Amino acid sequence: MEIRSRIFEKYTNYQCSIPLKDGDRVLVKGKKIKEGDLLLEKSESTLKKSINLPKVLNCKSNEGSEKYVLKMDGEYIEKGELLAQKVSSGRLNLTELFSPVSGVLDFSRIKQGYIDILGEERKSIVRSDFTGTINGVDPIEGLLISTDVVCIDGVVSSKTEDNLFGNLKILGDGNTILTEKILEDDYRGKIVWVGPYLYNRVAIELFERGAVAVLTYAMSYTEFREIGLPIMILGGFGSVHCDGSFLKKFLSFKNKFVIMNGNENQLFILSNSDFKHRGWFVSQYENQSVISRSPSTYGSIGKVLEYDRDTSFVLVDFGKRGTSLIHIGLLDFVDL
Amino acid sequence: MDILPVLKKNSYLTVLIKDNYISANLAYTDLSVQRTYVLSDRTDLSPLKFRLDDIVFNKEFWFEYFNSLEKVFDWDIIDREWGDNFKIKEFEREEVGVTGIKVIVDDNQPFFKNIFLSLKEFSKDIVLRILDDRYMEVLVKGLVNRLEYDDIVWLDLDFSHFSIYRGKKEKDGNIKFVLTKIDWANEIGLIDFVKSSKLNAFLSVDSSSEDILNRWANCIAHGYEYISDAMLNDIIRAFTTLQILSTKQSNKEKFDELGKLNTAIFISGKIPQLLEIRELLLSVIDGLELDGVFDLFVDRESKLFTYGRSMIEKEESESIVVLKGDILPKAIKLLIPEVPSKSKSKIIFSGKIYSQLLEPHEIYSLGSSLEIFKLPSRDEKLLIEGELKNGTVFSHLSFKQIQYISSKKVLEYEYLVIDGRSRPIVYGPSPHDNRVKLRIWGNGDKE
Numbered sequence: 001m002e003i004r005s006r007i008f009e010k011y012t013n014y015q016c017s018i019p020l021k022d023g024d025r026v027l028v029k030g031k032k033i034k035e036g037d038l039l040l041e042k043s044e045s046t047l048k049k050s051i052n053l054p055k056v057l058n059c060k061s062n063e064g065s066e067k068y069v070l071k072m073d074g075e076y077i078e079k080g081e082l083l084a085q086k087v088s089s090g091r092l093n094l095t096e097l098f099s100p101v102s103g104v105l106d107f108s109r110i111k112q113g114y115i116d117i118l119g120e121e122r123k124s125i126v127r128s129d130f131t132g133t134i135n136g137v138d139p140i141e142g143l144l145i146s147t148d149v150v151c152i153d154g155v156v157s158s159k160t161e162d163n164l165f166g167n168l169k170i171l172g173d174g175n176t177i178l179t180e181k182i183l184e185d186d187y188r189g190k191i192v193w194v195g196p197y198l199y200n201r202v203a204i205e206l207f208e209r210g211a212v213a214v215l216t217y218a219m220s221y222t223e224f225r226e227i228g229l230p231i232m233i234l235g236g237f238g239s240v241h242c243d244g245s246f247l248k249k250f251l252s253f254k255n256k257f258v259i260m261n262g263n264e265n266q267l268f269i270l271s272n273s274d275f276k277h278r279g280w281f282v283s284q285y286e287n288q289s290v291i292s293r294s295p296s297t298y299g300s301i302g303k304v305l306e307y308d309r310d311t312s313f314v315l316v317d318f319g320k321r322g323t324s325l326i327h328i329g330l331l332d333f334v335d336l
Numbered sequence: 337m338d339i340l341p342v343l344k345k346n347s348y349l350t351v352l353i354k355d356n357y358i359s360a361n362l363a364y365t366d367l368s369v370q371r372t373y374v375l376s377d378r379t380d381l382s383p384l385k386f387r388l389d390d391i392v393f394n395k396e397f398w399f400e401y402f403n404s405l406e407k408v409f410d411w412d413i414i415d416r417e418w419g420d421n422f423k424i425k426e427f428e429r430e431e432v433g434v435t436g437i438k439v440i441v442d443d444n445q446p447f448f449k450n451i452f453l454s455l456k457e458f459s460k461d462i463v464l465r466i467l468d469d470r471y472m473e474v475l476v477k478g479l480v481n482r483l484e485y486d487d488i489v490w491l492d493l494d495f496s497h498f499s500i501y502r503g504k505k506e507k508d509g510n511i512k513f514v515l516t517k518i519d520w521a522n523e524i525g526l527i528d529f530v531k532s533s534k535l536n537a538f539l540s541v542d543s544s545s546e547d548i549l550n551r552w553a554n555c556i557a558h559g560y561e562y563i564s565d566a567m568l569n570d571i572i573r574a575f576t577t578l579q580i581l582s583t584k585q586s587n588k589e590k591f592d593e594l595g596k597l598n599t600a601i602f603i604s605g606k607i608p609q610l611l612e613i614r615e616l617l618l619s620v621i622d623g624l625e626l627d628g629v630f631d632l633f634v635d636r637e638s639k640l641f642t643y644g645r646s647m648i649e650k651e652e653s654e655s656i657v658v659l660k661g662d663i664l665p666k667a668i669k670l671l672i673p674e675v676p677s678k679s680k681s682k683i684i685f686s687g688k689i690y691s692q693l694l695e696p697h698e699i700y701s702l703g704s705s706l707e708i709f710k711l712p713s714r715d716e717k718l719l720i721e722g723e724l725k726n727g728t729v730f731s732h733l734s735f736k737q738i739q740y741i742s743s744k745k746v747l748e749y750e751y752l753v754i755d756g757r758s759r760p761i762v763y764g765p766s767p768h769d770n771r772v773k774l775r776i777w778g779n780g781d782k783e
Contacts, residue, residue, distance in 0.1 A: 001404055005383030009392060153385045155557045156523070221527065221553040222546060236557065238550030264386040280397055281379075281404035293558055295551070295565050312562075329562025332383060 002282040004333045009151040010275050019142040019165050033128050040126040045118035047186050048103045050208045054113045057086045057095050066110045073107035130270040150269040157232035160262035166191035166212040168258045174251045180205040187211040191258050196242035213260045217242035241299035282333045290331040297324050343368045348656035349434045350642035354442035355494045355606045356381045359638035362409050363656050374662050375409045376637040382559035388447040395458040422459040442467040444497050476503035477511045478648030486597035493607035496520045498579045514590040516583050527553045537764035538574035540771040541567045563610050573615040580623025595628030596732050604635040622761050627731050632668040639663045661745030672755040675703045679726040684756045687722020691715045701754040706777050709752040718742040
């Protein structure tokens, strides 16, 4: 039997938390919250500079570069002041990092290897774009809520200790492979969808500009292993086709709050949905949606035209991409 | 007139959850008229991914599973008078009811605890068992006795878990059981392994290319069920060979005297589902460094996992009495002689296949190659006879002549394999060298 993979899974009353930072003020009144209600007053500062500590201090990926930092989170630092120092090769080698700008140090992304230097502070109001229940405010977890979410499975993601929380930011039209030239200055608080393919240098630029995490459909396995930053891949490695029928639904979640769970490769979007899931098991193959894992049509989503039980080969209609004869073992049945 | 209980009609459903697959085998027996069979189905759990530990994986999933299984087997399994409560339909006759359902969950299965608990919550009617090392010990030891082999080696080959179990009859009549395992903690390590120089020595494609790494990573991440890509096929062959060889080399004492007694090799897991027969044979022969005579069984439908113990226990089985012929997969007779260097390009084996329906069929095998003969499957019985030629001998067996019978419903052979490659088998040093060697070793299969 074949199980139908639910690309967008609906979870009702999912319990999660919105992390709170110093200076954030909860504005929610009562237990119930609906779209448009006041959620938080956030105190945010302009990002003056992000420094990739392991890169500057030449640290190994598992070395833990934060131990070389000489300043404290929230401390003010002057331009040219010593920020971090690494002694190596039996005290023969000294690497020093001086602050390139004056500002307040923010270590909220230090586990990912980044130190942010912030400028002047400003207040902003965050409104809810979901319906749910407030279960409480916890000093460690943040604002505890239960709400309906949509879950998408990633193929792989960088392992992160905590869930990462942010707004889903779509780069460009979400369907074009982009270079770093089009990037804006500030991606703090954003989980960024870069499009169907991610190049290393775009990811690095996004993290330098404050992104919480980066989402893509595909990237090179080698680059994924090298980068060591919070990235989730939804499709696969290498040149993988990102099908329009997936993308159309995914892009409809633009600007929604999302939670990335790197340990379980799952992305939760805080959003109501009207998906009507079909049963788990495929009873009849004809006219079912499938995604191809065959090298020539990898990632394409199509409909089954015919199934030959004797040979286990399936004739699939991929629309504009034509029809292909594919072994059933190279097809995943999907519920879109 | 009453008939003996053992002869009464019976049917039983056993489900195995292992390597992210649900393998269901429904056995039916009516021994009074010699009508017995096993219906099989496999379901890949991979599409559920991490939802296996989420609230969406619950008793409704199992209800839907058994509901769908009824349609696949065309057999009533659920008693629908109980509505949403799952109750087993009592056995009445062929296609209606089962006397019981047993679900065996492998202790290596991802989210073992969640699966086990979801089944426990689903129904009290279902018997739950765990497939662990103790289960395998009883199974392997039982098979040594039941199938009258002196030595059984069981290779359970999955990408993340390689397990080898061995049951060997000692001189005092006891069966000594040993096991050895390789476990990969995570997928990333497994994907990265393709870049290792050790693996490279076994490959016939160059693994340094970015494209190969991406393909291998996709294969592991998506859990393919079929391989159409020659490069991936080669990586899996090389990976399997190296894993088995490493296991053997680091546990030499557990593999002593392999092939010196009447030996059978059982293979199970995901990898045998993906590899072609030739690649699988190369991996097993070269990984275990075999020589001698072996019977090889590939348990593709997990019948031995699900009903192997019933087959061993015969009429004392707690579930159902099953016949050997319904449970044992078709066997491969594997002959691995020592070929003198002067006979590298000569005939090293000649023989005949005698069938009831066809004229006797002559077969021969040349040195330097691994030859695979597919045996005719129409006959109830086949007699296969042959002799080693041109100085070719079995290194630790005194005979040169082979004679065996393939019999349906008892012990049916699907292939005769003669490995005439010169020993020791040496791979590498480069993928190009391996390409040349594999071409020489595979100079045409006979059917």
